[in-house]
Amino acid sequence: MDNFNLGSMVRDHRKKAGLTQLELANLAGVGKTTVFDIEKNKETVRWNNLLAVLEVLNIKVEFTSPLTK
Amino acid sequence: MDNFNLGSMVRDHRKKAGLTQLELANLAGVGKTTVFDIEKNKETVRWNNLLAVLEVLNIKVEFTSPLTK
């Protein structure tokens, strides 16, 4: 029912990668607080920082709309 | 070949919705500069601001990974 939670997804992937928040932060080139905030679903993080974290975890982002074919 | 451009997508959708940058900004509750920046692919915008703009344009975001089934 579409209550998707990005924070949980990030956390799950990080765990499966065997990384701590600090290690992930360093790999992504962001501060540990940012990783913490992302996992807590704080949406005021910067888009580029979120992207950097997702990239490390091999999570792809897709944008779709009714106009998308 | 995967040179996806979010800025162009936002611009296209905005045009098709018949909105100016300023109108979109107001609808999304962000400043006009932010809309401009998004269309220019400036990735340092805040995630929540980007989300607000995408929502107005009815663009959905999806996160996928090899672990996603």
Next chain:
DNA sequence: TTACAATTACTGTTATAACGGTAAAAACGT
């Protein structure tokens, strides 16, 4: 071309995310 509308670019101010440090609280293993 001429007006008008929209976009782009720049500026100064304000709000706040990012960051590292620290410390307390949870989680984990032995």
Next chain:
DNA sequence: ACGTTTTTACCGTTATAACAGTAATTGTAA
């Protein structure tokens, strides 16, 4: 239980995104 690691929470400082002007440039329609 115990010690170790990780996570959570809070803090002060710094960097910078967000914002509303404004003006210049580009685009559009007549």
